Amino acid sequence: DAGVTQxxxxxxxxxxxxxxxRCSPKxxxxxxxxxxxxxxQGPQFIFQYYEEEERQRGNFPDRFSGHQFPNxxxxxxxxxxxxxxxxxxxxxxxxxxxxxxxxxxxxPGTRLTVL
Amino acid sequence: xxxxxxxxEALRLQEGESSSLNCSYxxxxxxxxxxxxxxxxxxxxxxxxxxxxGEEKEKxxxxxxxxxxxxFLHITAPKPEDSATYxxxxxxxxxxxxxxTGTRLTVIx
Numbered sequence: 001d002a003g004v005t006q007x008x009x010x011x012x013x014x015x016x017x018x019x020x021x022r023c024s025p026k027x028x029x030x031x032x033x034x035x036x037x038x039x040x041q042g043p044q045f046i047f048q049y050y051e052e053e054e055r056q057r058g059n060f061p062d063r064f065s066g067h068q069f070p071n072x073x074x075x076x077x078x079x080x081x082x083x084x085x086x087x088x089x090x091x092x093x094x095x096x097x098x099x100x101x102x103x104x105x106x107x108p109g110t111r112l113t114v115l
Numbered sequence: 116x117x118x119x120x121x122x123x124e125a126l127r128l129q130e131g132e133s134s135s136l137n138c139s140y141x142x143x144x145x146x147x148x149x150x151x152x153x154x155x156x157x158x159x160x161x162x163x164x165x166x167x168x169g170e171e172k173e174k175x176x177x178x179x180x181x182x183x184x185x186x187f188l189h190i191t192a193p194k195p196e197d198s199a200t201y202x203x204x205x206x207x208x209x210x211x212x213x214x215x216t217g218t219r220l221t222v223i224x
Contacts, residue, residue, distance in 0.1 A: 033211065040216070042217055058211065092212075104149075104161075104212060106161075108158045109157065109158045
């Protein structure tokens, strides 16, 4: 049973560019959440997708946007990259958004470096 | 404002030396508390979910407990392969996790 997968593994961009990160959830999961983890910090919630809609959003600017596809996979897009966007971006999946105590399972992450 | 504080920030143990990590939280309406293990450059790996005060869960050398204000992760007779960052997270609903900054554990052979 494949777990959560993310691509690419690493990415290097320059300031002002745009980036798209991809995530496939664990089999049987339909909810995808994205987190940003700066070096030495805990992950911070960006947003969550369920039924192809953004259901909840953390304290991140509109430069961060996402999408969920009918097969439950998801993309995270970041526009106008800043140096401060350099981080490990984590995708997590869970069975149902309404069951708020369900465990989230994380992928390996995408390391984004902005120069 | 919701807050999760983990202590200590870093912990060095000799192999076999048992200890505990602390996660204290101030949230409105705790729905669940989670412990994850994270190796450098990798995604967090799920360990435990605790839902109510008094609950305990065990897995190999790890045991997690929960009170109304904090959770402990007890590590019994740790081995070098237990070296990692241990993250605590809480949810108050709607499935988003609020994380602490983690405890970096190093177990010396």
